[in-house]
Amino acid sequence: MTDAATLIDRVIHERRTINNFLPEQPPVETIVAAIEAACWAPNHHQTEPWRFHLLGPKSIAAVVDLNAQLVTEAKGSVAGEAKRQRWSEVPGWLAVTCPRSQEDASRELEDYAACCCAIQNLSLFLWSRGIGVKWTTGAVTQHPDYFALLGLNSDEHLSVGLLWFGYPQTVPEQRRQSVDEVLTRLP
Numbered sequence: 001m002t003d004a005a006t007l008i009d010r011v012i013h014e015r016r017t018i019n020n021f022l023p024e025q026p027p028v029e030t031i032v033a034a035i036e037a038a039c040w041a042p043n044h045h046q047t048e049p050w051r052f053h054l055l056g057p058k059s060i061a062a063v064v065d066l067n068a069q070l071v072t073e074a075k076g077s078v079a080g081e082a083k084r085q086r087w088s089e090v091p092g093w094l095a096v097t098c099p100r101s102q103e104d105a106s107r108e109l110e111d112y113a114a115c116c117c118a119i120q121n122l123s124l125f126l127w128s129r130g131i132g133v134k135w136t137t138g139a140v141t142q143h144p145d146y147f148a149l150l151g152l153n154s155d156e157h158l159s160v161g162l163l164w165f166g167y168p169q170t171v172p173e174q175r176r177q178s179v180d181e182v183l184t185r186l187p
Ligand SMILES: Cc1cc2nc3c(=O)[nH]c(=O)nc-3n(C[C@H](O)[C@H](O)[C@H](O)COP(=O)(O)O)c2cc1C
Pocket: 015, 016, 017, 018, 135, 136, 137, 138, 174
């Protein structure tokens, strides 16, 4: 294998979803470069459906507040405040959305798939530079107020993910099924 092949293989296998981050902010230029790399994801009919929203302090505070409110409503104020505290410690936030195509279900599905590919590109790009990502799709990311704070309408856009990013404090272990469990060989 070439050095490049070995490196790609390692990045794919070693990337992990990061839950706990160091407080330091990654450089914004690196995040912008990762978004540029994300845009090289495959996309049918060249729709380039991905939209990225890099959150600043005011928007982050609004998402953290909204999530604390939703958790408080569902599980009580202690749980809501615990969530607020934990979310306040996340250094970087990037929302990914996709324009809807309600009259064309196939295009909407393919555009969503392309956005998922873009997120993986971005995650691998950042991982190769020591930056971890967590892709989240919790209730807050589907709430009308979340779309409103991104300046969007949920009738017109899908929320693909709210990405946390930063330098990993810890890297969890993961396992996968063996190839034999997921591969069917056809004649
Ligand atoms: C579409 C999608 C949505 C996800 N949403 C969440 C989420 O809401 N909360 C969460 O903790 N992890 C979420 N994850 C991350 C997965 O939990 C994680 O990828 C999985 O545990 C495997 O770990 P790994 O990424 O380190 O291999 C999501 C991943 C994907 C692809």
